[in-house]
Every structure is written in C-alpha cells, then in structure tokens.
Amino acid sequence: MPVRSSATARQLRLGAELRKMRELAGLSSTEAGRPLGTDQAQISNIKASRFGVSPDRVRALGRNYSCTDEALINALVGMTGERKRGWWEQYRDILPPGLLDLAELEHHAVALRAAYVAHLPGLLQTPEHAREIFRQVVPPLSPPDIEHRVSHRIKRQAVLYADDPTPYTAIVHEAALRMRSGGAATALRQLQHILDMSEHDHIHVRVIPFDADTFPGSGQSILYAVGPVPQLDTVHLDTALGSVLLDAEAQLARYRIVLDRLETVALGERGSRDVIHGVAQSLKGP
Structure with a gap:
C-alpha cells in the first residue's frame, strides 16, 4: 500500500x-x-x-x-477504506488544514454541541455575515481568500440540511447576538436566519442572557462532536492561532461538564428565541 x-x-x-x-x-x-x-x-x-x-x-x-x-x-x-474524497478536499492547499479537519469532523459526527460567547455559530451564519467576519482577519485576507473561506463555511452547513440531518445544539451568549457585523441590515438578516433555523426539530439554539449567573469558559468557541461511540468523541477549539482537536478521555469529560453547565445557565429554546427576536427588533429602529 x-x-x-x-x-x-x-x-x-x-x-x-x-x-x-x-x-x-x-x-x-x-x-x-x-x-x-x-x-x-x-x-x-x-x-x-x-x-x-x-x-x-x-x-x-x-x-x-x-x-x-x-x-x-x-x-x-467505519473509519477505514474511505476512497471517496470529501467535498472539503477541494480546498486542500487553499485553506489552512485545520478548516478541512473541522469540516471532516462535522461531516462524520452523529451529533454536535457548540458554545459561543463572542461569535455566532459558523453553521448558522449567512454568507454576508461570514464575509464580514473574514474581512476582519489579521493579517488581512485577499478577496479570493475571503471568498474561499465563505464558500467553505456555507458548504459545512450541509450537515444541517441532509435527509438525515445531524442534531445540533448551539449555546450563544447575548453579546454575540448584539454585535452588528456588517451593519444593522446585515445583522438583522443574520438574526432572522438563526430564528428560522431554530424552528427545525434537530436544531436547538440556547441563549445565555447578560443577566445570567457566572458560567465556565474562557470565551473561545467550543465544538463537541459526538462520535459513533464515546471513545471517538472529539472537541474542536477555535483559537487565534488556529484549530485545536482534543480527544483524551479527561479532556472530553471536562468539556462535557463545561457544556452541561453552560446549558444550565442558558435560557430555554422559547426564551432564547424571544431574546433573539428582541435584539432583531432593536435593529429595525423606531
């Protein structure tokens, strides 16, 4: 071989x-x-x-x-003998390897749990919101590089639209909802998209309001990808220096506890939609 x-x-x-x-x-x-x-x-x-x-x-x-x-x-x-290249392979040598690993991880996960304090979930972003986020990358990306990253991010979202979609739970802090990336009109369309997506049975959006009790986490984005067996679970951390994948048993246990505690301080799904709707209404002006 x-x-x-x-x-x-x-x-x-x-x-x-x-x-x-x-x-x-x-x-x-x-x-x-x-x-x-x-x-x-x-x-x-x-x-x-x-x-x-x-x-x-x-x-x-x-x-x-x-x-x-x-x-x-x-x-x-089930992880062997895969001859067919995933769609993300078309981005090899174009995007950082960590982004390809993230797409592959999401594609094979049987469920996804995520938490965000300063950003909105990539799987729930609109193209215009994603484009604005990538325009803020330091050092600056070229226009073609920005478009490659936007198209990659949108293609990742296919796991939520499949015939047998991946169950997805996203915990989002109110601070992320109130950031007006791209201006009020772009932010309003982004919030409406999250509201629309949260109506799907397999998508659960939970908001941590400003007046919530203290909660764990340093502010970095956390993605917990559930594998076909617990031993194959994986945590993905999105840091300023790139992606980090964790799979040691003690690390997995730690992040399960973190996500469980975040869910205890987050609002329920109906209350979360009310908060998102309220922020969206504030963008419409008087």
Whole structure:
C-alpha cells in the first residue's frame, strides 16, 4: 500500500486509537505484528497513518489486542477504506488544514454541541455575515481568500440540511447576538436566519442572557462532536492561532461538564428565541 503524503485528522485518529488499544493490551509494535505476519515498521506506519488500513486488518488487530468492545471495533472499521474524497478536499492547499479537519469532523459526527460567547455559530451564519467576519482577519485576507473561506463555511452547513440531518445544539451568549457585523441590515438578516433555523426539530439554539449567573469558559468557541461511540468523541477549539482537536478521555469529560453547565445557565429554546427576536427588533429602529 503506498505511503500517504499527508493524513487527515480522521486518519490520524484511527491510528491513535489503534495505538491506544495496543498499549492497553501491553504489547510492543513487534509483538503486535508477529501474529499477523506484519513487522514492527508496518505497525508503526499504521499508527502514524502513513499507511491505510483495511477493515479486515482492524478486526484482526482488535482480536490480537484482546479488545472485546465490538461497538468500538465497528466504529473504527467505519473509519477505514474511505476512497471517496470529501467535498472539503477541494480546498486542500487553499485553506489552512485545520478548516478541512473541522469540516471532516462535522461531516462524520452523529451529533454536535457548540458554545459561543463572542461569535455566532459558523453553521448558522449567512454568507454576508461570514464575509464580514473574514474581512476582519489579521493579517488581512485577499478577496479570493475571503471568498474561499465563505464558500467553505456555507458548504459545512450541509450537515444541517441532509435527509438525515445531524442534531445540533448551539449555546450563544447575548453579546454575540448584539454585535452588528456588517451593519444593522446585515445583522438583522443574520438574526432572522438563526430564528428560522431554530424552528427545525434537530436544531436547538440556547441563549445565555447578560443577566445570567457566572458560567465556565474562557470565551473561545467550543465544538463537541459526538462520535459513533464515546471513545471517538472529539472537541474542536477555535483559537487565534488556529484549530485545536482534543480527544483524551479527561479532556472530553471536562468539556462535557463545561457544556452541561453552560446549558444550565442558558435560557430555554422559547426564551432564547424571544431574546433573539428582541435584539432583531432593536435593529429595525423606531
């Protein structure tokens, strides 16, 4: 099998999960490969995602590692042998790799939970709002780069429009709702879009009002992507220096608690729509 020139975050995650499984079994790379007629170098290349791995090989490795968690094995098998390139691959070498990893993560998630204090959810943004946000990037982006990022952001939203759409919960602070990115008219259309989207059964928008109690979080955007099994959950953090993906068990547990606590201080869905509607009305003027 040819060596990959680059691996996606999903491919790297598969290799990392196979390594965890081997380490839990107490096997070295050499010991892991011996029953399969595979040498230590091949096991290391699979771990590093330099080589692809077939479904049969994943099942064989699972048996060799004495893993009895069939749900986990089946989920890992589902991550192998994907020959079809995702739509995000058309942006490779055009956009930062972290943006491609984010689109791939959202595409494969079985549910999404997100929290935003200073920004509106990317999956609920209008093109004109997104365009204004990208115009504020430092250092400045060229007009073609801005349009590439806008089109990528809008295509990510397909997970909410599919025949079997991904359940999505977005917790948004009132501060983000009141920022007039692009002016009052653009902001008004953006808020109306969020209101319209929140009427869908699979989309849940919760607002944290200004008068809410204190809540955890440093202000960075958080996306929690639920995997087919809990071991394959992933947290995506959007920072000023780029995307960060977290998947250690302790990290996942921490962010589940953070999101749970944010939901306890957020308004219910009806109250949240009332706040969004009130902010939108204020933009219309007297």
